[in-house]
Structure formats: structure tokens, C-alpha cells
Amino acid sequence: MVERNEELGRLRSLLDGCVEGRGAVAMLTGAVGSGKTRLLNTFANDVAASGGLLLRATGSRAEQEVPLGLVTQLILTATPADAPPDDRIESLLHEPVESGRPAGAREVRLFMALASTLVELARGRPLVIAVDDLQYVDELSLRWLLFVIRRGWSMPTLVVLGDRNTPTLTPGWFRAELASQATFHRIQLGLLSPEGVADLLAAEFDEATADRLTTSCHELSGGNRTLLNALIDDLRAAGRQLPIQQSTHPPVGDAYRDAVSACVHRHEPEVLKAACALAVLDEEATPALVAAMLGVRPEQARRMIDTLAASGLVRDCRLPHPVAREAVLAEVQVEVRPALHRQAAELLLDEGAPLTSVAGHLVAADDASAPWAVSVLCRAADQALAHDDVELVSQFLELARRFCHDEQERTRIAATLAHVAWRVNPATVDRQLTHLTGAMRAGHLHADDAIASISYLLWHGRLDEAYSALTQMVDLADEVDDNSVSNLDAFRLWVGTSYPPLLSAFPSQPSRPPAGVGDDIRMRAAVAFSTVLRDGPQHDMVTLAEQVLETCRLDHSTLEAVRMALLTLVYADRMDKAVPWCETLTSAVARRQAPTWQATLDAIAADIAVRRGDLPAAERLARSALTSMSERSWGVAIGNPLSTLLYAVTAMGRYDEAATLLERPVPATLFQTRWGLSYLHARAFHYLSTDRPQAALTDITMCGELMVAWNMDLPALVPWRSEAARIHLRLGHDQRARQLAEKQLSRPGTRTGRTHGISLRVLAAARELKHRPQLLRKSADELRQSGDHFELARTLTDLGAAHHALGESDRARMLVRRAWQIAKKCRAESLRPGLSADWLEDTTAPPQQEEDTENGDGETLSYAERRVASLAASGHTNREIARKLFVTVSTVEQHLTHAYRKLDVRRRTELPVKLSALPAEDDTNSDVPTE
Numbered sequence: 001m002v003e004r005n006e007e008l009g010r011l012r013s014l015l016d017g018c019v020e021g022r023g024a025v026a027m028l029t030g031a032v033g034s035g036k037t038r039l040l041n042t043f044a045n046d047v048a049a050s051g052g053l054l055l056r057a058t059g060s061r062a063e064q065e066v067p068l069g070l071v072t073q074l075i076l077t078a079t080p081a082d083a084p085p086d087d088r089i090e091s092l093l094h095e096p097v098e099s100g101r102p103a104g105a106r107e108v109r110l111f112m113a114l115a116s117t118l119v120e121l122a123r124g125r126p127l128v129i130a131v132d133d134l135q136y137v138d139e140l141s142l143r144w145l146l147f148v149i150r151r152g153w154s155m156p157t158l159v160v161l162g163d164r165n166t167p168t169l170t171p172g173w174f175r176a177e178l179a180s181q182a183t184f185h186r187i188q189l190g191l192l193s194p195e196g197v198a199d200l201l202a203a204e205f206d207e208a209t210a211d212r213l214t215t216s217c218h219e220l221s222g223g224n225r226t227l228l229n230a231l232i233d234d235l236r237a238a239g240r241q242l243p244i245q246q247s248t249h250p251p252v253g254d255a256y257r258d259a260v261s262a263c264v265h266r267h268e269p270e271v272l273k274a275a276c277a278l279a280v281l282d283e284e285a286t287p288a289l290v291a292a293m294l295g296v297r298p299e300q301a302r303r304m305i306d307t308l309a310a311s312g313l314v315r316d317c318r319l320p321h322p323v324a325r326e327a328v329l330a331e332v333q334v335e336v337r338p339a340l341h342r343q344a345a346e347l348l349l350d351e352g353a354p355l356t357s358v359a360g361h362l363v364a365a366d367d368a369s370a371p372w373a374v375s376v377l378c379r380a381a382d383q384a385l386a387h388d389d390v391e392l393v394s395q396f397l398e399l400a401r402r403f404c405h406d407e408q409e410r411t412r413i414a415a416t417l418a419h420v421a422w423r424v425n426p427a428t429v430d431r432q433l434t435h436l437t438g439a440m441r442a443g444h445l446h447a448d449d450a451i452a453s454i455s456y457l458l459w460h461g462r463l464d465e466a467y468s469a470l471t472q473m474v475d476l477a478d479e480v481d482d483n484s485v486s487n488l489d490a491f492r493l494w495v496g497t498s499y500p501p502l503l504s505a506f507p508s509q510p511s512r513p514p515a516g517v518g519d520d521i522r523m524r525a526a527v528a529f530s531t532v533l534r535d536g537p538q539h540d541m542v543t544l545a546e547q548v549l550e551t552c553r554l555d556h557s558t559l560e561a562v563r564m565a566l567l568t569l570v571y572a573d574r575m576d577k578a579v580p581w582c583e584t585l586t587s588a589v590a591r592r593q594a595p596t597w598q599a600t601l602d603a604i605a606a607d608i609a610v611r612r613g614d615l616p617a618a619e620r621l622a623r624s625a626l627t628s629m630s631e632r633s634w635g636v637a638i639g640n641p642l643s644t645l646l647y648a649v650t651a652m653g654r655y656d657e658a659a660t661l662l663e664r665p666v667p668a669t670l671f672q673t674r675w676g677l678s679y680l681h682a683r684a685f686h687y688l689s690t691d692r693p694q695a696a697l698t699d700i701t702m703c704g705e706l707m708v709a710w711n712m713d714l715p716a717l718v719p720w721r722s723e724a725a726r727i728h729l730r731l732g733h734d735q736r737a738r739q740l741a742e743k744q745l746s747r748p749g750t751r752t753g754r755t756h757g758i759s760l761r762v763l764a765a766a767r768e769l770k771h772r773p774q775l776l777r778k779s780a781d782e783l784r785q786s787g788d789h790f791e792l793a794r795t796l797t798d799l800g801a802a803h804h805a806l807g808e809s810d811r812a813r814m815l816v817r818r819a820w821q822i823a824k825k826c827r828a829e830s831l832r833p834g835l836s837a838d839w840l841e842d843t844t845a846p847p848q849q850e851e852d853t854e855n856g857d858g859e860t861l862s863y864a865e866r867r868v869a870s871l872a873a874s875g876h877t878n879r880e881i882a883r884k885l886f887v888t889v890s891t892v893e894q895h896l897t898h899a900y901r902k903l904d905v906r907r908r909t910e911l912p913v914k915l916s917a918l919p920a921e922d923d924t925n926s927d928v929p930t931e
Contacts, residue, residue: 007187011043011160014185018126018158019050025149025159025181030189031311032266033224036162039189040130043160052126055118059136070141071114074129075121111147118148118157132162135170142174149181165310191223191312200225204232216249220256220320222312230259252323260327263313270294272331274304278319279328280340284348284357285317292347293340341365345373355380356389359396368403378409381416385555388592393420411439415449419556422456423594427633429456440469447473448557451491455560458499460635461669470495470505486520493526494560497533500710501672521552525561528568533712536748537572545569549581554588559597566604570611571716573753575787578608599628603641607678610644611754613789615826618648636667639675647682650689651790653829658686674712677703681718684727689830693730700724715747715755722762729765738766754791757782761795764802772802784886793822796886797834814867818886861899868895869903873911 007028014024028036040056047054057073118127131137131145149159161178163170165188178184192200197218201210213235221227233255264275277293278285291301308314319325332340345361349372359380362368368377377400384392394417401413418432436453439445445453450473457466473488496503518524528544545568552558552565562585569578582605589597606621622645631638642661650658662683670676680703687696704720707713715721721744725737741763750756757779764775776799783792796819804812816835823831861869871881878896882889896908905911 007039007189008042008046010185010187011039012046014158014160015043015046015050015052015126015128018128018156019052021156022183023156023158024183024185025178026161026185026187027178028160028162028187028189029165031165031191031224031307032263032313033226033311034189034191035225036189037132038225040132040160040162044130047126047128050126052128053122054128054130055121056130056132059131059133061136064136064138067138067140068114068144070131070137071144075114075117107143108147111144114144115148115151127157128160129157130160130162134161134163139171142171146174146177149178149183191310192218192221192225192228193223194218197221197223197228200228201232205235212248213250219315220250220252220324222309222315222320224263224312226263227256227259227312230255252321256321257323257327260313260319260324261330263311264328264331267307267311270296271304271307274301275308275313275319275328276332276340278305278308278314278317279325280332280337280344280361281348282325283318284344284351284353287317289344289347289351290317293343338365338367342367342370346370349376354383356383356392360392363395363399366399368399374400374404374409378413385416385420388594390420390424390593408444411435411444412446412449414439415445415452418456419452422459423556423596425629425633426456426459426596426635427630430460433457437465437469440472448487451487452556454491458495458502459637461667463499463502463669463672466499467502467505470502474506486518486523490520490522490526490561493523493530494564496710497526497530497564497712498674499672500674500706500712521548521558522561524548525552525564525568529564529571532568532572533714533717536714537574537716537753541568542572542574542577545572546577546581549585554585554592554597563600563604570604570608571714573716573749573755573786575608575612575754579612582608595628596633599625599634599641600637602628603637603644606641606644606648610647610790612787613791613793613822613826613828615648615652615790615828618644619652622648631664636670636673637675638666639670639673639679642666643675643678643682646679647685650682650686651830652827653832655686655690659690662686671702671706674717677707677712677718677720680706681720681723684723688723688727688730693727697724697727697731700727713747714749715744715759716749716753719744719755719758721747722758725762725766729762734766738763741766753782754786754788757786757788757795758791761791761798765798769802769805773799773806776802780886781883784883789822789826790828792886793819793826793828793831796822797831801834814863814885817863822886861902862895865895865899865902868892869899869911872896872899872908 011026014026017024028039030036044054044056055074055077057070057077059070063069118129121127129145129148134142137145145159145161148157179186194214198210198214201213201217204210205213217228217231220231231250231252234251234253237253237255238251264272267275273294274290277290281289281293287302287305288298290305291298294301305314305317313319313324319328329337341361341364345358345365348358348361355376359377362373362377368374377396381393381396381400384390384396397413397417397420401410401417404410404413414432414435418429418436421428421432433453433456436445436449437457440450440453450469454466454469454473457463457469492503492506495505524544525548528541528548531538531541545565548561548565552562554562566578566581566585569575569581582601586598586601586605589601602621602625606618606625609615609618609621622641625641626634626638626645634641642664646658646661649661666679670679680699684696684699684703687693687699700720700723703718704713704724707718707720721740725740725744728734728737728740741759744750744759745756745763750759760775760779760782764772764779767775776795779795780792780799783795796815800812800815800819802812803809803815819831820835823829823835867885868881871884872878876884878889878892881892885892899911900906903911
């Protein structure tokens with residue numbers, strides 16, 4: 001351990017003088033934890049080495065009223081061999097003495113006798129008297145010390161005194177008398193500087209660790225050696241792993257907690273009270289507030305705080321760490337703490353402190369009985385909610401509800417608690433719903449809170465209760481303000497697109513959106529969403545959805561509007577816009593303590609991933625959504641992530657795993673919701689993939705019937721007709737399959753984009769062979785532009801098979817190779833059977849490998865290079881080649897560069913003419929013929 005070398009050197013110099021016959025007195029002054037005791041312990045070893053006699057004593061607050069208690073300690077610290085006869089000690093110590101001043105003859109006689117005893121104990125050796133905690137030494141012992149120091153005996157004596165640097169503790173007359181002595185030396189011990197902290201850490205750990213921890217250790221200890229040594233002990237207890245992990249903060253544990261407690265206890269009782277006041281007030285502490293809590297003058301409070309600061313325990317009226325605050329609060333009796341927190345709450349309220357601070361003290365006191373308390377708690381909850389501190393919101397409102405006697409206010413509190421509960425864990429909303437549904441029946445619930453409560457009932461599949469509450473709301477619609485009516489209209493549109501059977505609760509309301517949307521964010525989102533679902537993608541609705549996302553701050557009242565706006569982009573097949581918005585929202589929600597929001601956005605992101613053919617991402621996101629909340633928390637909305645996961649796992653060929661997912665129970669009311677449509681589609685896809693076409697047909701037919709009945713027959717939502725057509729093709733019903741595919745192509749939103757590409761592929765399968773390539777090429781082009789890799793791989797597989805059936809084997813192999821590359825990228829193992837046909841065995845470059853092939857001139861070109869070179873020789877541009885071969889322009893350029901080098905040509909016009917005779921892609925790109 002690094003010591004105080006300068007101070008220790010001065011004591012050693014005085015000891016050398018004592019050995020040489022010169023007496024002296026040294027006063028060590030410093031705050032609690034400044035190292036006085038440690039310095040005296042080290043100095044004791046030097047005294048022993050010098051051959052001198054060291055007599056030590058420590059002042060004690062408990063023994064401060066015992067006359068000559070210090071002298072008793074000094075004499076009894078002598079070794080048994082040095083001690084005088086017991087009866088003589090007893091007679092000296094119990095000599096009757098007047099404790100008052102001035103000292104009488106008997107006092108002088110006793111002092112001389114006691115001093116002579118010390119001289120006798122020393123037996124000619126240098127005598128060192130060391131006294132620690134001088135501030136607690138009894139007055140008679142202090143007078144005896146001055147007696148010894150003033151007179152100077154025949155033998156030299158060194159007196160070393162350890163004292164606090166607090167003038168009010170040690171009597172002024174003693175300090176004045178001591179300072180007047182010619183042999184007096186003052187040694188001031190300050191707190192450690194950052195450099196001193198670094199030296200102590202370097203003595204225990206390596207230099208890099210010391211550098212890394214110096215700043216935080218200095219902040220936590222304030223340079224107090226006791227606290228710093230405790231931090232080092234906590235570091236040792238945690239092992240040496242922390243420095244290895246490059247942490248800049250030491251572990252704060254039991255040693256530090258105990259050290260704080262010890263340091264606080266070594267102060268005077270009034271200083272301890274000040275420390276407790278600081279701990280209670282915490283970040284809001286000021287000298288004025290501490291003075292008010294303690295009932296003292298501000299200057300007195302400031303002196304107490306300064307005393308704590310001088311010992312490193314406090315900086316800027318703050319304890320340095322929560323553990324330090326806990327240690328100090330532990331000194332307050334449990335039954336006293338509530339009163340202190342109530343007092344703190346009142347003081348902070350009068351001071352205009354943040355309401356969250358006032359409310360925090362009310363929670364700590366577990367008391368909101370004051371007339372102003374409930375109002376403060378509710379306003380503080382609003383502020384905490386604005387900062388996404390949902391734990392504080394719950395604490396404030398739970399306390400407010402217990403002490404609230406106004407039924408309307410209690411209902412409002414319950415509604416806010418429900419919002420917070422749903423945000424964290426929807427399963428816990430049930431605790432509030434009983435109260436809220438009763439308040440709805442009694443007409444005590446605000447329209448917006450009633451709408452939110454009904455949405456919770458719907459989420460949990462309690463459709464009958466929700467329907468009853470809805471009909472009551474509609475009946476009372478004329479009695480609410482215009483804003484509430486607007487919100488009810490938006491809610492009607494949302495219900496119609498999410499829980500269509502409940503639309504009958506709005507008998508006099510149209511099912512379609514109104515002509516105007518107004519400024520309300522929820523209405524704008526609902527109009528955009530419902531319009532796209534019923535009428536298909538429209539540019540102005542996409543723009544409207546983006547405006548909602550750009551202007552809306554996400555909270556419990558706007559969450560559904562944000563989700564509707566995002567899904568508007570998804571169902572409009574605008575993945576180019578949906579993807580960045582979904583990423584932005586997910587990133588923002590991750591920092592806002594809203595697991596439910598995060599899970600629902602993950603579910604939407606998983607759906608988007610499926611629509612882009614990114615099956616691994618879809619699986620990951622869907623699993624994240626499902627594991628973020630329990631099945632009970634998901635309610636009927638579990639159909640969203642579960643459908644996506646089922647579809648993705650099936651597409652990846654993991655059929656047993658998909659079958660296990662189907663064993664998970666789902667709410668019966670799921671099939672009365674929009675999410676039920678996705679579930680039926682995913683289940684039908686799984687059934688067809690596992691050779692159960694009749695079961696698949698049952699599910700997809702039910703899905704289609706519901707979509708038609710609900711006026712939500714949008715293929716971008718669920719392309720049920722194309723899936724049904726695939727099933728009919730498997731069953732040999734080609735005519736029915738063709739009718740379904742053509743019907744789907746006539747639906748809104750199927751003229752371009754992903755849905756158009758899917759529809760064309762299914763239609764091609766139902767057409768004559770000679771028409772298939774043209775339709776499939778158009779399908780591939782649409783799917784490539786939409787970014788759906790899985791569907792693109794399916795189309796290219798079909799296109800390769802069509803070319804093979806037409807006898808165009810080279811072209812077929814090239815297409816299947818590309819399909820296999822795409823399928824591998826999205827891990828679509830379900831496509832492997834279609835990519836492993838017998839006719840592929842004959843190719844010199846099968847899907848699994850890229851072999852070089854020899855051209856007629858003896859030059860060696862790879863299969864890919866030969867295909868690119870042949871198209872270039874035929875006059876196609878690089879971009880046209882990339883489009884035909886479904887690769888990037890950069891890839892075309894690379895293949896051409898390699899081909900030029902191998903063929904020893906410099907430009908495409910020099911390519912061998914015979915390359916252009918190789919089979920090339922048909923340049924046709926016409927629209928789908930209609931009949």
C-alpha cells in the first residue's frame with residue numbers, strides 16, 4: 001500500500017530528534033477517512049525500530065465523560081514487563097481530583113505522579129505518546145497532556161495527536177495552548193488527489209487498469225482513503241476479471257457500503273442527520289432544504305454538508321453512488337423514513353421541484369393522504385409517461401388510485417394504468433378491464449378511454465363484451481364532443497378492417513371511409529388503410545400513410561394509427577417505402593420501454609420479410625415477436641407472427657417443425673379477425689406443401705369466402721385465389737385453376753408488382769405450354785423488381801421447366817441454376833424437388849456447380865461467361881443481359897471482362913459471330929394477353 005511519504009517523513013524526523021534528546025508535539029489534522037489512523041499505525045513500526053516506547057490511546061465518544069480515560073489507556077497499553085505494580089496504578093487513577101478548573105494542588109500532584117509513571121515505564125528510552133481522535137478525549141486528560149507537553153521532563157517525549165479538522169470539536173483553549181508551544185508542529189492530511197488514487201490503484205493492479213479506473217474511483221471515494229480501500233476490496237472480491245473486461249467503473253459492493261456507513265458514523269450525530277437528509281432528498285438536495293428538514297439555520301446545515309464534503313462523502317450536496325445512499329438511509333429507523341419522505345415531498349412541492357421528484361417521495365412514504373397528493377401523482381405520471389418511464393407511471397398511479405376518493409378520477413387512473421399495462425404486458429390489462437367495463441356501462445368513461453378499453457377486449461378475443469360496449473358507445477355518440485365523434489369514426493374503420501363481424505355494431509354508419517379525412521391522425525391512418533384494403537393500392541392513400549408516419553409521435557393513443565399507416569404501405573405492395581419506415585419505427589421503439597410495441601412491429605417486419613422472400617429474417621423476426629410476449633398476451637393477434645413463422649418454416653422445407661407450430665392452440669375468435677386470414681393462408685400453404693391438397697383447399701376457400709364477405713378481397717393482403725389455383729392444379733382441375741388466376745388478375749392492385757408476378761406464375765401453370773414462357777418471364781420481371789426472392793425462385797423454376805418441356809435445355813439449365821442460387825440465398829429448401837429433376841443431370845454445369853466449358857475455338861469459357869458473351873454478341877446491352885439473366889450489371893461486366901481476356905478480344909463487336917447463334921433469351925416483354 002502506498003503511504004503518505006511526506007507526512008510520514010516529518011514524523012520520522014521528529015522521532016529522530018526525540019532519540020537525540022529533543023521533545024516535540026505534532027498535531028495530525030484531517031477529515032474522516034483522510035488516513036490519520038493508518039499513518040499512526042505505520043509510524044508505530046518506526047518507533048519500535050528506534051527502540052523507543054510507544055504508548056497509544058484513542059478518544060471515544062462513549063468515554064468522553066470519564067475523567068482521565070485517556071491516561072488509563074496510555075498506561076494500560078504498556079507491555080506487562082513495563083507495567084508498574086497494579087496497586088500503584090489503581091491508587092493513581094482513583095486519586096480524587098476536582099474535574100473543574102483551575103487545577104488544584106491535588107490535580108498537579110496527580111498529574112506529576114502519572115507523568116512520573118510514564119518516565120518510569122520508558123526506563124531511559126525515547127517516549128512516544130500517540131493519541132487518535134483527540135476530539136473525543138475527556139477534558140481532564142487534555143489538561144494532563146498539556147501538563148506533560150509544557151513541562152518537559154528529564155527524558156525527551158514526542159506527543160503525536162490525531163484530530164479532526166473541525167474547530168468546534170476539540171476545545172479551543174486546548175488548541176490555543178498547544179499552538180503556543182515552541183515545539184508544536186501541525187501536519188495537515190488532505191484527501192487524495194486523482195494522482196494519489198492512481199498511485200494506490202497501481203500498487204494493487206496493473207498500470208492500464210489503474211488508468212482506466214482512476215477517474216471513477218476518485219469520484220466514488222472523493223479521495224477518502226477508507227472508501228478507496230473499500231473499492232479496492234470490492235475489486236478483489238469480484239476477481240481480476242473486471243479489468244480484463246475493460247470496464248471503467250469498479251464494482252460497488254458490500255465493502256464500499258460498510259465503509260460509507262463507518263465514515264458516516266464517525267461524524268457527530270448532527271452531521272449524521274444531515275447525511276440522512278441528503279440521502280432522502282437525493283438529487284433535489286440543497287443546503288436550504290436540508291436546513292428545513294433538520295430545523296436548523298441554513299449556515300448550520302451548510303457547515304454539516306461541508307464536513308461531509310471534506311471527508312469525500314458528499315459532492316455538490318450529492319452522495320456519490322446509490323449504494324452510498326442506501327448505506328446512509330439504513331441508518332434511519334424504518335418507522336421514521338415515511339415521515340422524512342412526506343416532509344421531503346412537501347418541501348419539494350413548495351420549492352417548485354419537478355413533480356416526479358415530489359411523487360417519488362410520496363411513493364417512498366407509501367402515503368398520498370395529503371389533499372394535494374393524488375393530483376401531484378397523476379400529473380407526475382403524465383410527465384413520466386412522456387419520458388417513457390413506465391415503471392414510475394405505474395408506481396405513481398397505483399398509489400394515487402389507493403388514495404383517490406373521486407370515482408371519475410379513479411376511472412381515469414385505471415384507464416391510464418391499462419394503457420401502461422398493455423404497453424408492457426397485455427395479459428395484465430385484465431386487472432383494469434373489470435373496472436373499466438363497469439365504468440363504461442355507468443357512462444363514467446371518456447370516449448377515447450372507452451375506445452381503448454374496447455380495443456383491449458378485442459385484442460383478447462372477448463368479442464361479445466366488445467360488441468356490447470360498442471353498441472352502447474354508438475348509442476351515446478350524439479352526446480360526446482366532435483373530437484370524440486371523429487375518433488369513433490376512425491375506430492369504426494379500424495374495426496371494419498381488423499374485426500369485420502363487429503361492424504354490425506354501427507348499424508347506421510357506412511362501412512366505407514368518408515370523403516374527407518380531416519386533420520386527425522387516427523382518422524387519416526384509418527382512411528388510408530381501409531381504402532387500400534377495399535379498393536386496392538392508390539397513390540394518394542400511400543402518400544396519406546407516409547404523412548401519418550412523418551408527423552405522428554408514437555404513444556398509446558397513436559400506436560394503432562402508426563401500425564395502420566405502415567400496413568397501408570405493405571398492402572399497397574410498396575416495400576420500398578415500408579421497409580425503411582419499419583426499420584425506423586423499430587429502432588425508435590427499442591428505446592422506449594414498450595415490449596408490446598416492439599413485438600407487434602417485429603411481427604409486421606416478419607411479414608415484410610416474407611413478402612421480400614427473406615425467409616431467414618422472417619423466421620427470426622416472427623420468433624422474436626412470439627417470444628417477446630406470452631400467448632395470453634398476444635390474444636387473437638398471435639395469428640400475425642404465428643402465420644408468418646408457419647409460412648417461412650414451411651417454405652424452408654422444415655415440415656415437421658411447421659407441423660409442431662400447427663399444434664399450438666389459437667383462440668377460436670381468431671377466425672373473426674384479419675389475422676385469421678393470414679393464418680388460414682399459411683396453413684393451406686403448409687397442407688399443400690405436405691401433399692394434403694383437400695385440407696389446403698378447405699382452408700383457402702374459407703379464407704377467400706371471409707375476404708369477400710368482409711369486402712377485403714385484396715390479393716396483396718392474402719392472394720387466396722392464386723393459392724387456390726395451385727391447389728386445383730395439383731388436383732387436376734386446370735380449368736378451375738385458370739379461372740381463379742384470371743379472376744385474381746382482375747382484382748385491385750394486381751396490374752404490377754409482387755401480387756401481379758405471383759398471379760402470372762399461377763396463370764402460366766394453367767395455360768398451354770407454349771404460352772407459359774412469356775407469362776413466366778413477365779412474372780419474373782415483376783418479382784425481381786419487387787424484391788421477393790422466394791417467389792422469384794419459384795417462377796424461375798417453373799420457367800426452366802417450361803423451356804425444358806419445349807426442348808430448350810441450355811436455357812432451362814441456366815434458369816434453374818439461377819433459381820437454385822436464389823433459393824439457397826433465402827434457404828428455400830421446399831423448392832429443392834423442382835430444382836433436382838432428372839433432365840438436369842445431363843448439363844455440364846448443373847445448379848450445384850459452375851464448370852468451364854470449351855467453345856469451338858478451343859478457348860475455355862465458363863457456362864456463365866458463355867451465356868453473357870452470346871447475348872452480347874447478339875447485340876444486347878449489359879443492362880438487357882442483366883435483366884434477362886436476373887443478375888446485376890456488375891456481374892455482367894465481370895463475365896464479359898473474363899470472356900474478352902480468354903477470347904483475346906477488346907470489345908463486344910469482336911466477339912466470335914458463332915457465339916450469337918447460341919440459344920438466347922426471348923426479347924419479348926409484352927403484356928398478358930386477355931381473352
